[in-house]
Amino acid sequence: MKKGVIALISMMMSVVLLAGCGAKPAAESGGSNGGDAPKANFKVGMVTDAGTIDDKSFNQGTYEGIVKANADFKMEYKYLKPAGTTEADYSKEIGNLYDAGFKFIVTPGFKFETAIFRAQDKFTDAKFVLIDGIPHSGEENAEPVVKENTVSIYFAEHEAGFLAGIAAALHVKDGQAGFIGGMKIPPVEKFNWGFQQGVNYANENLGTKLVINKENVVYQGSFDDVAAGSQLAAQMYDRGVNVIFAAAGGVGVGAINEAKTRAQNGSEVWVVGVDVDQYEDGVYEGDKSVILTSAVKKVDQAAYDMIKAEIEGKFPGGQSITIDAKNDGVGLPEKNPNLSEDIIKQVNEVFDKIKSGDIKVAGEKGDLID
Amino acid sequence: MNNSIKSLLAVLFGLIAGAILMLVTGHNPIEGYMYLIQGGLKNPERIGNTLATATPLVLTGLSVAFAFRTGLFNIGAAGQMLFGGFCATAIGLSLDLPRGILLPLMILIGFVGGALWAVIPGFLKAKYNVHEVVSTIMMNWVAYWTVYYVVPAYFKGASLETESRQLPPDAMLHQQWLSDLFQGSYVNLGFFIAIIAVLIVAFIINKTTLGYELKAVGFNRHAAEYAGIAVQRSIVLSMFISGGIAGLAGVAQYTGNASSIQIGILPTQGFDGIAVSLLGANTPLGVFASALFFGLLYSGRGFMNAMTEIPPEIADSIIAIIIYFAATSILIERLIHKLKVRRIANKKQGEQDHVDNA
Numbered sequence: 001m002k003k004g005v006i007a008l009i010s011m012m013m014s015v016v017l018l019a020g021c022g023a024k025p026a027a028e029s030g031g032s033n034g035g036d037a038p039k040a041n042f043k044v045g046m047v048t049d050a051g052t053i054d055d056k057s058f059n060q061g062t063y064e065g066i067v068k069a070n071a072d073f074k075m076e077y078k079y080l081k082p083a084g085t086t087e088a089d090y091s092k093e094i095g096n097l098y099d100a101g102f103k104f105i106v107t108p109g110f111k112f113e114t115a116i117f118r119a120q121d122k123f124t125d126a127k128f129v130l131i132d133g134i135p136h137s138g139e140e141n142a143e144p145v146v147k148e149n150t151v152s153i154y155f156a157e158h159e160a161g162f163l164a165g166i167a168a169a170l171h172v173k174d175g176q177a178g179f180i181g182g183m184k185i186p187p188v189e190k191f192n193w194g195f196q197q198g199v200n201y202a203n204e205n206l207g208t209k210l211v212i213n214k215e216n217v218v219y220q221g222s223f224d225d226v227a228a229g230s231q232l233a234a235q236m237y238d239r240g241v242n243v244i245f246a247a248a249g250g251v252g253v254g255a256i257n258e259a260k261t262r263a264q265n266g267s268e269v270w271v272v273g274v275d276v277d278q279y280e281d282g283v284y285e286g287d288k289s290v291i292l293t294s295a296v297k298k299v300d301q302a303a304y305d306m307i308k309a310e311i312e313g314k315f316p317g318g319q320s321i322t323i324d325a326k327n328d329g330v331g332l333p334e335k336n337p338n339l340s341e342d343i344i345k346q347v348n349e350v351f352d353k354i355k356s357g358d359i360k361v362a363g364e365k366g367d368l369i370d
Numbered sequence: 371m372n373n374s375i376k377s378l379l380a381v382l383f384g385l386i387a388g389a390i391l392m393l394v395t396g397h398n399p400i401e402g403y404m405y406l407i408q409g410g411l412k413n414p415e416r417i418g419n420t421l422a423t424a425t426p427l428v429l430t431g432l433s434v435a436f437a438f439r440t441g442l443f444n445i446g447a448a449g450q451m452l453f454g455g456f457c458a459t460a461i462g463l464s465l466d467l468p469r470g471i472l473l474p475l476m477i478l479i480g481f482v483g484g485a486l487w488a489v490i491p492g493f494l495k496a497k498y499n500v501h502e503v504v505s506t507i508m509m510n511w512v513a514y515w516t517v518y519y520v521v522p523a524y525f526k527g528a529s530l531e532t533e534s535r536q537l538p539p540d541a542m543l544h545q546q547w548l549s550d551l552f553q554g555s556y557v558n559l560g561f562f563i564a565i566i567a568v569l570i571v572a573f574i575i576n577k578t579t580l581g582y583e584l585k586a587v588g589f590n591r592h593a594a595e596y597a598g599i600a601v602q603r604s605i606v607l608s609m610f611i612s613g614g615i616a617g618l619a620g621v622a623q624y625t626g627n628a629s630s631i632q633i634g635i636l637p638t639q640g641f642d643g644i645a646v647s648l649l650g651a652n653t654p655l656g657v658f659a660s661a662l663f664f665g666l667l668y669s670g671r672g673f674m675n676a677m678t679e680i681p682p683e684i685a686d687s688i689i690a691i692i693i694y695f696a697a698t699s700i701l702i703e704r705l706i707h708k709l710k711v712r713r714i715a716n717k718k719q720g721e722q723d724h725v726d727n728a
Contacts, residue, residue, distance in 0.1 A: 045676075050635075053682075080675050081682035083423075083668050085635060086628040088556045092419060093672045096409065100676035110531065122554075138527065138536045138630070183634060185531040221518060222634050 040075030040311050042127075045102030047093045049109035050085045051223065057249055057275040058299060062108040062131060065303030073311055078102060087138075090115035098123050104310060106303055107131070110185065114138040120147040127315060129153065129306045131299060132187055134320055148317040153302050156324030157187050158194030159354055160295035161245070162361045163332050164272045165198020166350050167293045168243045169208040170343045171270070175242035178216035180232050180255055182223040182248035191247040191274060191295060192217065194361055196368045201359070206346065216241055217369045220251045229254020233271075237262060243270040243292060256282050259290040270338075275299070277333035293336045298329050325354045373651035376702045380649060381663065383702075384695030388688040397680050402688075409673025410666040416673075418548075418555025422627050424665025425557075426451065428564040429619035430643025431650060431657040432571055433612045437488075437502075438652045439575060440608035441588035446491065446506025447616040448640020449513035450484040454617020455624035456517050457483030459534060459631045462541030463525050469540040476541065477563065477621055484617015485610045487513060492609025496602035502609070510636060518633045525631075533632040543626035560622030564658075567615055572654035574611075584608050616640065642693075649696045660696070667692060 044066055048059045059079075066077050080096060082089040090112055097105055103126040107116060110133035117135035120128055127149050128135075134144040134152040146152050168177055177199055181188045196217075202208045216236050220228050229251035236244055237258070244259070246252030252274060259271045263284050271282060273294030282291035302323055309315050323329030331351060336344060353359040389399035410420040430447045437444035444450075458480035465472060491505035525534040543559040575581040586594040587604045595601045619639060624631045646664055650656030667689050675682050 048682075078676065079682065080672050081686070083671070084638065085632060088419075088422070088627050091556075092669065096672040096676040099673065102676065140527070140535060183532055 040073045040307070042104045042310065043076040043078070043100075043102040044069070044104045044106065044307060045077070045097035045100075046079040046106045046108075047090060047097065047112070048079055048081045049107075049111055051249065053079060053081070055249060056253075056278060056281065058108040058132070061276055061297075061299030062106055062303045065300035066106065066307065068300060069304045069307040073307065075307070075311075076102075085111060087114045087118075091118060094119045094123075098126055103127065104307065105129070106306070108299065109133065110187075116150060117145060120145075120150045124149060127151075127310060127317070129303065131302060144320070146318050146320055150318070151306060151316055152320040153306075154320065154322045155187070155297040155299075155302075156322060156330055156361075156363065157190035157295070157297060158197070158361045158363045159325045160297055160330040160332075161191040161194025161196075161247075162198035162201070162354070162359075163347055163351060164245060164293060164295040165195040165200075166202050166206070167332060167336070167339055167343060167347050168195075168245065168270070168272055169199045169202030169210040170206060170346060171292055171339060172208070172210055172242045174209045175211070176216065176240050177210050177212050178236040178241040178244045179212070179218070180229065180236075180244055180246045180248050180251060181217075181219040182251055183221060184219045188219070188247050189365070190363050191245070193363070193365055193368050195245045195272075195295070197361055201350075210243075212369060213239075214369050215239070220248055223249030223251060226250050226254040226257070230258040233258035237267075237269050242268070243272060245272040245274070245295070247274040247295070252278075253281065256290060260284040263288070263290050277335075279333065279335075279337070287337070289338065292338050293332050296331055296333055298323070301329060325351060373653065373656065376706070377649050377651055377656065377660065377696070379702050380696045380698060381692070383698075384692035387691045387695050391684070391688050391691055392680065395680075395684050397678060397684075402674055402678055402680055405674040405677040406670040407666070409670030409677075411670075412673075413553065414551070415553045415555045416669065418552025418557035420662070420665045420669045421552075421561050422555065422557040422665075423669045424661045425560045425564050425626065426619040426623040426637070426639040427642055427646050427661040427664050428658055429567060429615055429622060430639050431646030431661050432564075432567055432643075432654060433484075433616035433619065434643045434647035435650060435652040435654070435657050436571055436575070436615060437608055437612035438647060439581075439588050440584045440604060441591065442492075442495070442502050442605065442608060442612070444488065444491075444506055444609065444612050444616075445503050445644065446488065446509045446613075446640070447619070447643045448636045448638075449506070449510030450487040450613040450616035451620040451623065451637050451640050452510075452517055453487045453513040453620065454480040454482075454484030454614075455620025455637075456513075456521070456631055457617070458621040459537065459624050460525065462537045462625055463535055472541055473543070473559075476625060477618065480617045480621035480625075481614040482617070484620060485614035488609040488613020488616065489606060492606040492613075495609070496605040510640070514634075514636050517631065521631060521633050527630070532634060533630045536629050537625055541625065542629055543622065544629070556627060558622075558626035560626035563618055563622055564661075567618060568654045568658045571611075571615070575654065580607075616643070619643075645693050645696065663696075664693070 051059055053059050053063055070077050080093040082093045106129040108131045112130055113133040113135055116128050116130045117137055130152045136142045136144045179192050199210050218232055233255035244255055246255040256271050259269045262269045270292040271290050273291045278294045279289050279291045282289035392399040392402050411417050433447045434444055458476040461476050461479050487509055491502045494500035494505050495502045521534045527535040545559050583599045584604055586599055587601050591601055646661045649660035671685050675685050
C-alpha cells in the first residue's frame with residue numbers, strides 16, 4: 001500500500017510535468033469591437049449561492065445582469081460554483097476568482113455575509129457587491145462592516161409582495177389565498193408580510209374579499225424540494241385556495257407544476273411567481289399560464305448598475321443600498337397577460353402611492369400571520 | 371499491492387475519461403488538469419485547503435470502509451456525520467471550559483453522537499435483519515430534520531438565519547500556528563484527528579482479535595457464527611465504530627472547516643465517503659490516499675474554472691466521471707482476471723496445437 005501511495009504521488013507529478021509542457025497563456029476572450037460605450041478595464045466574477053445558475057431566481061438574475069453589462073461594456077466575466085455552502089467554500093472560490101484576475105466580484109445571497117466580511121480585508125484591491133446581505137463577522141451582536149471596496153444591496157421585498165397581493169385580490173375578488181415560503185429567512189418573510197398587507201389593503205379599500213387562513217401560510221423549509229412544493233400546493237388548492245404566492249425557489253416550481261396539472265384538468269387555480277417574471281414557467285397550453293403575476297425584485301438591474309457605476313468611476317463603496325419601489329427596483333413584471341387592463345391600472349395607482357409615500361408597507365411582522 | 375494497482379488504474383481511466391469529456395466540449399485537457407492540480411497545490415495556502423477538504427472525506431471513507439469489512443453497507447455516513455457534528459457543536463456552544471478539556475470532550479461527544487446514529491440501524495440489522503441500507507438512509511433524514519428544528523430553536527445566531535451561532539475560538543479545531551504554517555489556509559486540527567483515526571482503524575482491523583472477528587463476519591456470517599463468533603454483537607459494534615468515525619468527520623467539518631452548523635443541508639461528504647472507500651479498496655491507508663485525491667479534485671476545481679473557459683457544470687461532470695471510474699476499481703479487477711484467464715487459455719490452446727501438430 002505504501003508503494004501505492006508513492007505511485008499515486010509520482011503519477012500526479014508526471015501529470016504536472018506533462019501539463020507544464022502544454023502550458024500556454026489563458027485564452028483571451030471577449031471581442032474588442034470598441035463601440036461608443038466605455039470599455040471596462042476590469043473582469044467581473046460571480047460566485048453562485050446554493051443552487052444552479054439557472055435557478056430562475058437569485059443566481060440567474062445576478063448572472064443576467066452581468067451578461068447584460070457585458071453587452072454594453074465588453075468586460076470579461078465568469079461565474080464559479082462552490083462545492084458547498086460553508087464560508088470556507090465561498091472564500092475558496094472568491095480567492096480563485098481573485099487569483100485569476102477577476103477583481104470585481106458579485107455574490108448573491110445573505111450566506112456570503114461572513115465570507116465577504118473577510119474577503120474585503122484580504123483583497124483590498126478588489127471590489128465586492130453583496131446582494132441581499134451585509135458583511136459581518138458572524139459573531140454575536142457583531143456590527144456590520146461595509147469597507148470602501150464593498151457595496152451591500154438590499155431589496156424592499158415587502159413592497160413587491162404588497163403589489164402582488166393587490167393584484168391577486170383584485171383578480172380573484174372573492175376567495176382564498178395562500179403563501180408557500182422556502183426557508184424562513186428575512187427576504188422570504190418580507191414577501192409574505194407584504195403580500196398579506198396587500199391583500200388586506202385591497203379588502204379594505206378596493207372592495208375585494210380575499211381571505212388568507214393561517215393554515216395556508218407555510219414555510220416548507222428548503223428551496224429545492226420540488227415534490228414537497230407540489231404536495232403543499234395540492235393541499236391548499238383542496239382546501240379551496242384560489243391563488244398561491246410561492247416565494248420558495250424549487251419548492252415554488254413544485255407548486256407551479258401542481259397548478260399546471262389542475263389547470264389542464266379545467267380548474268381555475270393561480271400561482272404568483274417570485275423574484276423574476278415566472279410567466280413562462282407556468283405555461284401549460286399554448287400561451288396560457290398559471291402565473292397570475294410575479295413579485296419581482298430586479299437583481300439583474302442591481303448587478304448591472306454596480307458594474308456601470310464602477311466603469312464610470314462612481315462605485316458607491318462603503319454603502320448599504322436598499323432598492324425599492326422608489327427606484328423601480330421592485331414591483332410586478334412589465335407584461336401581465338393574465339391581468340385585465342383595469343386591474344393593472346389600479347395596481348399602478350397603488351404603486352405610485354407607495355412611491356410617493358402615501359402607502360407605507362411594513363417590513364415587519366406586526367400582527368400578520370407568521 | 372494488487373489492490374493499489376487496481377485503484378491507480380481506476381484513477382487513470384477516470385482522468386482519461388475526464389480528458390475525453392474536456393476534448394468533446396472543446397477544451398484543452400492538459401491545460402484543464404494543469405490548473406486543476408495548481409489549484410490544489412500551487413502554494414502553501416492551497417495545499418492546506420486541499421488537506422482540509424480531504425479531512426472529512428478521510429473520516430467518512432474510513433467509516434464506510436470499516437462497516438464494509440464486516441459486510442455492512444453503511445450508506446448513512448452523511449446523517450451520522452451531521453449528527454456527530456451537531457452534538458460537538460452543541461457542546462462547544464453550551465459549555466465554557468478550558469480548551470484543553472473542551473476539545474477532547476467535543477471530539478468524544480461527536481464520536482458518540484455519530485455512533486448512536488449508526489447503532490440503531492446496527493441493532494435493527496442484528497436483531498431483526500432489517501437491511502442497513504434502508505435504515506441508515508432513513509436515519510439520514512431523521513438527523514437532517516432534527517438539526518433543522520433544534521439548531522434554530524436553541525442555537526440560533528442573532529444575525530445568522532440558517533446556521534447556528536459561531537463557535538467561540540476555544541471550541542474550534544482551528545489552530546493559529548497551523549494556519550500560519552499554511553499561510554492563512556483553513557486547515558485545522560481535524561486533519562490530525564483523521565490521521566490518528568486511520569492509524570487506530572488500521573490497528574484494529576489488522577492486529578486485534580476484534581478486527582479478526584469483524585472481518586470473519588464480513589467474509590461469511592454463517593461460518594463466523596459456526597466458529598463461535600458473536601455475530602450480532604459484532605454487527606452492532608461494527609456499526610458503532612463506523613458511525614463514530616463518521617461523527618468525527620462531522621466534528622472536523624463543523625468545528626474545524628466551518629465555525630458553525632448549517633441547517634437544511636445533508637453533508638455531501640457522507641456519500642463521497644462511499645466512493646473514497648471503494649477507491650481505497652476498503653483499507654485504511656488506501657482510504658487516506660484516495661481521500662487526498664478527492665480533496666485535490668474538489669479544491670482544485672474552482673481554479674480550473676477560473677483560469678480556463680470550462681464552465682462549472684462541465685467541471686462538475688468531469689469530477690463526477692473521474693469519481694465514477696475511480697469507484698469501479700472492482701470492475702478493473704474482473705478485467706484483469708479475464709485477461710489472465712484468456713492468456714492462460716491461449717497458452718493452453720497453443721500447447722494443444724503444438725501437440726496436435728507434432
